[in-house]
Amino acid sequence: LYSNTLPHLRCVYSRGDATRSWCRDAAELDAAPAVIDDAFLAAVEATVTPADPLMIIYSSGSTAEPKGAVHTHGAAIRHSCHLNEWRDLEEGDRIFSPMPFFWVGGLVFTLFSAMHKGACLISEDLFEPASTLQLIEREKVTVAMGWPHYGTAMADHPSFGERDLSSIRAGNIYNLLPGNTQPQDPELRSNALGMTETCGPHSIDHMDVDLPEAMRGSFGKAPAGIEHKIVDADTGKELPPGEDGEICVRGYSVMQGQYKMEREDCFDSDGYYHTGDSGHLNAGGFLFFKARLGDLIKTGGANVTPREVEVAIDEQPEVQASYVVGLPHPDRGQEVAAAIILNGGANLDADTLRGRLKDDLSAYKVPAKVFFCAKTEIPFTDSGKVDKHALVDLLAAKT
Numbered sequence: 003l004y005s006n007t008l009p010h011l012r013c014v015y016s017r018g019d020a021t022r023s024w025c026r027d028a029a030e031l032d033a034a035p036a037v038i039d040d041a042f043l044a045a046v047e048a049t050v051t052p053a054d055p056l057m058i059i060y061s062s063g064s065t066a067e068p069k070g071a072v073h074t075h076g077a078a079i080r081h082s083c084h085l086n087e088w089r090d091l092e093e094g095d096r097i098f099s100p101m102p103f104f105w106v107g108g109l110v111f112t113l114f115s116a117m118h119k120g121a122c123l124i125s126e127d128l129f130e131p132a133s134t135l136q137l138i139e140r141e142k143v144t145v146a147m148g149w150p151h152y153g154t155a156m157a158d159h160p161s162f163g164e165r166d167l168s169s170i171r172a173g174n175i176y177n178l179l180p181g182n183t184q185p186q187d188p189e190l191r192s193n194a195l196g197m198t199e200t201c202g203p204h205s206i207d208h209m210d211v212d213l214p215e216a217m218r219g220s221f222g223k224a225p226a227g228i229e230h231k232i233v234d235a236d237t238g239k240e241l242p243p244g245e246d247g248e249i250c251v252r253g254y255s256v257m258q259g260q261y262k263m264e265r266e267d268c269f270d271s272d273g274y275y276h277t278g279d280s281g282h283l284n285a286g287g288f289l290f291f292k293a294r295l296g297d298l299i300k301t302g303g304a305n306v307t308p309r310e311v312e313v314a315i316d317e318q319p320e321v322q323a324s325y326v327v328g329l330p331h332p333d334r335g336q337e338v339a340a341a342i343i344l345n346g347g348a349n350l351d352a353d354t355l356r357g358r359l360k361d362d363l364s365a366y367k368v369p370a371k372v373f374f375c376a377k378t379e380i381p382f383t384d385s386g387k388v389d390k391h392a393l394v395d396l397l398a399a400k401t
Contacts, residue, residue, distance in 0.1 A: 052076025061198035070261030082114035131159040146173035151333035153177035228253030250274040299328035320348035339371035
């Protein structure tokens with residue numbers, strides 16, 4: 003069977019008298035065994051090895067061109083199992099997580115982890131504080147996972163105090179935890195740092211333990227089988243503990259390579275992947291993340307390429323030029339901000355602009371902060387390029 007309209011359709015079953023020569027009888031399905039034979043399952047499993055590619059997960063990367071990270075069966079399953087050793091998950095847990103399954107965080111750190119434990123995973127199509135609170139209450143969630151701004155939005159909702167959330171015992175949405183388990187200072191709880199290319203977190207620690215002040219901002223350590231090194235981004239020279247540089251990762255969970263790219267274009271001569279993140283290791287091997295080396299904006303767990311947003315803004319007839327950067331945000335990490343130069347005599351307000359951009363950009367890419375500037379305000383380097391570090395300082399001072 004082949005159809006130009008449905009190119010992947012191969013078989014159609016029908017019931018009753020409306021049979022066609024190209025249809026199969028649905029009675030064949032009724033005759034199928036209720037339980038698949040163990041020998042058949044074993045034979046199917048034997049055709050797959052841990053080294054076989056399992057998935058290609060795309061990430062925006064540091065440019066507008068998406069890059070596909072190729073991960074094997076062994077890496078994804080082994081890593082999700084190992085990550086569970088650092089998490090307080092139990093068989094029978096009911097885990098809430100809004101992370102989409104096409105991202106490595108939702109797939110490896112959430113779905114696969116739940117499957118390893120035999121836990122129930124509860125998700126949703128769209129986050130909205132009232133409906134999400136209702137879902138968590140109704141499903142008696144025991145572990146609540148998500149981004150900090152989700153917790154803030156739910157805690158600020160008028161119905162929050164009326165909800166019975168007593169079933170929750172763990173998670174990283176601290177606003178939802180019982181009072182006796184909430185951290186006094188969330189910054190003294192360890193975080194995890196990861197990316198698509200490393201199949202999820204490449205550094206992690208127990209998230210329910212308060213850290214000493216000296217460990218404030220720690221992103222944990224590399225799990226067994228994963229290594230970190232910090233290098234000077236310009237020279238590639240390895241740096242000692244305490245010095246900031248580019249974070250590099252090597253180990254079993256790191257991708258096999260990027261789709262349609264040579265391996266030597268993905269890794270250095272020692273097999274390390276250069277993440278584009280900056281930070282340092284302390285003497286104990288704990289990782290401290292500082293910022294992105296490039297212009298990539300990380301907001302609420304999602305990556306935003308500034309150029310993509312700039313192109314959408316520059317298409318507006320009133321706009322002469324735009325420059326997009328990430329400004330620090332207490333919950334989202336960063337928020338998208340745009341400095342815009344209008345054409346002479348043109349009028350445009352921020353709300354109108356955002357309304358137009360929603361037709362072309364995902365909601366998290368639409369600038370949260372919009373600044374209309376004179377060209378003379380925009381800082382440029384001697385080579386004529388926008389000095390985005392100086393621009394961040396300029397816009398931050400305007401907030």
